[in-house]
Amino acid sequence: MALKNVESRLERLFDRTFAKGLRSHVQPIEIAQRIARELDLAARIGPSSTMAPNDIRIFLSAEDTPRFHGFEQSTIDELASSVREHALQESYDFVGPVSVQIFEDTSLTMGQLGIRVNFVSGRPQPKLVSMHGGQYNLSERPQIIGRTAECDIMVADPNVSRRHAEIWSTPDGVGLRDLGSTNGTLVNGRRIETVLVTPHDEISFGSQVFRIELA
Helix, strand or coil: CHHHHHHHHHHHHCCHHHHHHCCCCCCHHHHHHHHHHHHHHHCEECCCCEECCCEEEEEECCCCHHHHCCCHHHHHHHHHHHHHHHHHHHCEECCCCCEEEEEECCCCCCCCEEEEEECCCCCCCCEEEECCCCEEECCCCCEEEECCCCCCEECCCCCCCCCCEEEEEECCEEEEEECCCCCCEEECCEEECEEEECCCCCEEECCEEEEEECC
16 A cells, blocks of 8 residues: 555656656656565564664666656655655664665666665654645644644644644653543544554544654
8 A cells, every 4th residue: 555655646756758758767666666675675573663774775777867857856755755654554663764865876777776775773853744745843842733823733624623632752752642622632543631652553633634753
């Protein structure tokens, strides 16, 4: 499912003419598929979870690299998103933020692709991510989630209270507290008061669904 989602997004980055020109070249979805395979091969079972590489380096031939000019950052963003989605699907964790870079390798010929993955420690930047695509950086300062524009994170949903919940980062994870909302704050379908949430949890405010992203 994660690869199908990123495939549709990557296809929207390139018009039909550009895609046809790439037919004998490396395709963006091919890169995403190779990255997912490399993550699975390099994943390590730790004391409490399975860790996946977070540093991904992509090597393209001199003929393929120019094809991504003008699309490189958008492609990198989508590929990084595919890494996070694949990790979520496979219940992987990371030792630091996800980094994706593209390099030219003159030893490769057109259509060839190289992928190197590694574990690079670092402090992740937690985000609250909407299933509709919105992203909100979190900090140690509690941020108010609610229906009004005065809130730090506004959720336009009639089932969300004016001041619905608050969320903040901690050394142990992400804290979430309901502020006495009418319809409650749900984590994995259960109404909560104050909890620590992880990337594997589904958070609901009204009909809007969110998750935590730590990389």
